[in-house]
Amino acid sequence: MKVGLFIPCYVDQFYPQVAVASLQLLEKLGVEVDYPLQQTCCGQPMANSGFASLATGCDALFARNFAGYDYIVSPSGSCVLHIKDHLQVPGQEAETTHIRNHIYELSEFLTDVLQVKELPARFPHKVGFHLGCHGQRGLQLAQMSELAAPAFSKPGYLLSLVQDLEVVPLSRPDECCGFGGSFCVTEEAVSAKMGQDRVADHQANGAEYIAGADVSCLMHLEGVLRRQKSPLQVIHLAQILNGQVDA
Known part of the structure; x- marks a missing residue:
């Protein structure tokens, strides 16, 4: 199989180590990976704010970059879901349908494919x-x-394969962190309080790291931790699975 690696713009700009870990992990598992150099924003911010009509250029560019791959893989669930639900380019229905049906978030690609x-x-x-x-x-x-x-x-299963890692149970295992894209801008007070509550849950249960599969959430939680001067750290799932972090 040939895989196109989709690295969202905020990962590229702020957390390039997550992109490197994703690439290295896939290659270690024997996958032939290609990184289209012209890729950029998938258009999710516009669509989430009600301006999907302004993201047509992003759609067309994404289709040009990723048409022809067997699979497209990304370390960002939110961007993957956006492409699955919204990608469409007039006159390229076959190509965009293939992309929507073959784009995977990293952990689901590792487990399902x-x-x-x-x-x-x-x-x-x-x-x-x-x-x-x-x-x-x-x-x-x-x-x-x-x-x-x-x-x-699926992420939990993958973490169970990592030696000496202890997953701590959380009191509210699937609570929102409060990031929500533009929500953290338009409702900053609510967003900040939700982030503080999410961090407190990890702290109360003795976590040393907050791991996640979406860098946007981790970025939000990291901001809370920095303001608290907390020793608790954030880390992307790909970094742990790749074994590139210092133990």
């Missing part, structure tokens, strides 16, 4: 896992706690 059974990674720390709302409720990467159904978590 590659069906990973082992990982050469070690992380001797207590980790609380935050799964963003897009991944939880949009991509269904894990069961929602309010549903009376068998529990599952």
Whole structure:
């Protein structure tokens, strides 16, 4: 298979180490990975704010960059969900349908497509896992706690393969962190309080790291932690699975 690596603009600009970890991890697992150099914003900020009509250029560019790959993989559930739900380019229905049906968030690609059974990674720390709302409720990467159904978590399964890592249970396992894209700008007080509550849950349960599959959520929580001068750190799932972080 040939995979196109989709790195959202905010990851590229603020957390390039997550992009590197994603690339290295996929290559370690034997995947042929290509990074289209002309890729940029997928258009999610405009669509989330009610201006999807202004993202047509983003749609067309995304289709040009990622048409022809067997799969497209990204370490950002929110951007993946945006493409799945909204990508359309007039006159390119076949190409955009293929992209929408073959784009995967990193953890679901590892579990559903590659069906990973082992990982050469070690992380001797207590980790609380935050799964963003897009991944939880949009991509269904894990069961929602309010549903009376068998529990599952694709990121949780992958973390179970990491040596010496202890996942700490949270009091509210799938609560929103309050980021919400433009929500944190238009409702900053509510957003900040939600972030503080999410951090407090991890702190109360003894986590050393807040891990996540969406850098946008982690960026929001990291801002709370910095203001509190807390020793608690944030880390993306790809960094742990890749084994590139210092133990």
